[in-house]
Amino acid sequence: MQARSSTHHYFSGVLSSLYRAFDAVATWVTQLSWWKFFLFAALTLIAGAILQEELFSNGEVEIAAAERAARKDAVSIVIDDSGIRFNPRNKPKPGNPDGPAVVSPPLPTVPPSVPATTPDLALPKGAQPGSDSVHIELPPQIAEELSVAIEGAVDDAAEAKVSRYHKQASTWFNSFVLLLVLALFGIKALMGGKKRAEQQTRSANAAAERESMQRQLSEAKMQMMQAQVEPHFLFNTLASVEHLIETNPPRASAMQRSLIQYLRAVLPQMRDNNLVTNLGREVDMVTAYLDLLKMRMEERLTVDMRIPDGLRSAAFPPMMLQSMVENAIKHGLECKPEGGTLKIVADVADHKLRVTVTDDGVGFGVVPSTGTGLGLPTIRERLRLLHGEAGQLHIAANSPTGVIAMVEVPYQVSR
Template sequence: MKTTNNSMHAAPPAIPDECPLPLVLLKHLGIVTIFNVAGALISTYVLRASDSFLENLVFSLCIGTLALLFIDGGRMLLWGHGMPPQWPFIALLVPAIPAAKLLGDALAIQLLGLDAANVAAYQSKHAGATIWFTALACVVITWFFWRRGQFAQLQATVAAEKARAAAIEKQAMQAQLQMLQAQIEPHMLFNTLANLQGLIAVDPPRAQHMLDQLIQYLRATLSASRSDKTSLAQEFALLDAYLGLMKVRMGARLSYAFHLPEDLCEATVPPMLLQPLVENAIKHGIEPKVEGGHIDVKAERDGDLLSLTVADTGLGMDADAATSGTCVGVTNVRDRLQMLYGDRAAFSLTPNAPSGVIALLTLPL
């Protein structure tokens, strides 16, 4: 009677995987089947334990599949996706291997229709080779899956560290952006309050109008300061409130116009991105000019880019040369664009004709 020496399967420890556990078990079964086929080939053509490859294969598959269910299934029931502790896992492994061997042999005998007594006699005669080969197969397959589990766990740890580092970097960037955004408001607000204080005594109606514009402006900025993005329509509304406030201060010396195409109204931009440029145009260009000037704010689409322009007719680049390198508004805009878009955004200041400055921002839509 020909019977078989067979390959024994020691199931894997935990392999971190986000698949449902039954699918993980099915994946492991595919890997184990490859080992079992290799074991049957070695038993048949190297060790010459039996001349029948089919018998060796059936024994190997029965024992290996049962070992997978006992060890890997037991591991999943106890530890789920996680890596099991070493000694508890060994405690699971020790009884599972002989149980899989005994039950696997019995199942293979039934499937092949062999005589159990003859199989037992054959295995008893070749007990040394059977035990040696089974133990070796157990060690090799268990080591393979254990190392695979450790590697997968290491990959998961590295991925978690990268995600944590990215989250910390994002929080730092958000904090810096909020700091930059917070730099926009204070000095303009203090100047306005000082003007308001002076107007209350000499021109109460104008002071009341300025207070109304200030309230409108503060409402708009409060909404913008709580968000990391806004629509162009909201950004232009904020500028309208700001310039309306400046108009009360400067009277006929200031005029302004907006050009916002309807199809760009819902385009998203960082909040309060244009206000520093408008404020810069007034502070360094129009306010020092005796006759004042005009501000044009325009949005245009250029393919997949958005062009935003703030053009004034103030004193121009030469008058601002002394402060252009340290201007909070210009530096603020450059820093925010760099942090948010990197090389995908651009910012430039060029002379306007016949006088003034053109500030041009280009950023992805």
């Protein structure tokens, strides 16, 4: 049982290795383009022809010489002026049965109808009774011609045998090369579609895994960025409430109610960590934020908001509109003594939602920034992660003063 199990495992391993080798060859062949395959086939045939010439052409003379030497080692036939001498070589000695067995040409025998006492027919002339050597006397001219004829016949026979061997071996080698090329052609033609489909499936699965990991990484990165979008005005607002409690309690109470309204709008948004919300929710949150700012800036701040009701359901990144408004207030209007106007407009053009925040504040670079510098770079990075090239942030100077910031995203209805 153990021997049978070992044999089974051995053959299973051999078959498994053959299958892996065949699959590797099939995969390699099917991955080649057709012109590369035909180039490979042509080079293989050329290499096969060169090997065929080297292996089966140069050894003909050596093989013929070996054939002749083998014949001479077996039997010695000497033709000279005195006639023909026939003497077997390598004859085993008496008592040595293991010596090489050489079959000598049979000597002429006496026909049954002829008396054995006839000397001319009992033994050839020159043969010794009881001896294997034979000497047949011939005229010198006939002996020379016979010698030449026999050597030519032996050489022709050896060369014919070598030629047959060469032709057969060359045919087998050429057939093997052709069958190999045809087999590879069949594999490519018959299994090319299957292997390409398997390769495409593997590539698609790998791409899906990479995309899933990239999306998870992008979502984690966006959530981290979103967590950095803090209401910087909150501490200033609380300080203002504390100051108004002492100087103007009714106004402090109104500011406190606005702060509570704003926190009710913003905290669920920050708690959900959604990657996309709707424009209406963002507008409500910004409205509460601007109400607080109006209580701080009073008549120095004017708000012009134009958001069509039909666009309130449009998808829009969370906390992005507030970041744009905060940037306009902090770097444009709040540092301007007389204040100014903040305009928020939303529209759709070329299947894209455009939300524009315009201020007539001090403009670019008038007041040095004291913040973290994360506002606009964060917006651009979030847009890239969410929409790729379809999400854009455009910044331009307003006339006569101020800044125009516009976010452009694909128009979609939020679920």
